[in-house]
Amino acid sequence: MRFLMLVTVDPDLAGTVDGDPTAWVNETTAKGQRLEGDRLRPVSDATTLWPKDGGGTFVSDGPFAETKEQIAGYDVIECADLDEAVEVAAKHPVARFGAIELRPVWE
Numbered sequence: 001m002r003f004l005m006l007v008t009v010d011p012d013l014a015g016t017v018d019g020d021p022t023a024w025v026n027e028t029t030a031k032g033q034r035l036e037g038d039r040l041r042p043v044s045d046a047t048t049l050w051p052k053d054g055g056g057t058f059v060s061d062g063p064f065a066e067t068k069e070q071i072a073g074y075d076v077i078e079c080a081d082l083d084e085a086v087e088v089a090a091k092h093p094v095a096r097f098g099a100i101e102l103r104p105v106w107e
Contacts, residue, residue, distance in 0.1 A: 002035065002105040003085045005075040009098035010068050011042075024092050028077065033088050037075030069099065076105070 028034035050058040072094070079085040082102070089100045 001079055001081060001085070002107065003077050003079060003082075003089075004103045004105060005037070005077060005089055005092070006071050006101040006103070007073040007075070007092065007094050007098065008069045008101065009072045009094055011070055011072075012068075021093050027091075028075075028088060033077050033079060035076045035078055037073060039073040040071060043070050072098070 025034060025037070046061070048060050050060065052058045075092075077085060077088055079088060082104070085102050089095060089102055092100055094100060
């Protein structure tokens with residue numbers, strides 16, 4: 001099963017905790033669990049699209065939700081089941097000070 005990991009952090013905490021995922025990336029890639037992933041640019045570079053009344057699309061700067069926590073990156077992992085995905089995600093360094101949302105990919 002493939003899972004999308006949304007790595008979410010409070011930007012005020014991100015620089016205060018050792019959150020370098022290099023070892024996690026190397027280990028999970030070597031095991032064939034991590035298929036891809038990357039950091040995301042800051043929310044100041046985000047663009048959100050909304051449907052306009054009467055048709056068309058409204059484009060706005062910034063993130064969809066106004067929250068302190070921000071999606072900082074993503075990973076796609078391959079695991080046998082949710083239990084294994086939780087085990088893999090729990091070892092990500094951001095799991096110590098941020099949140100990681102796991103979502104199964106439709107297959």
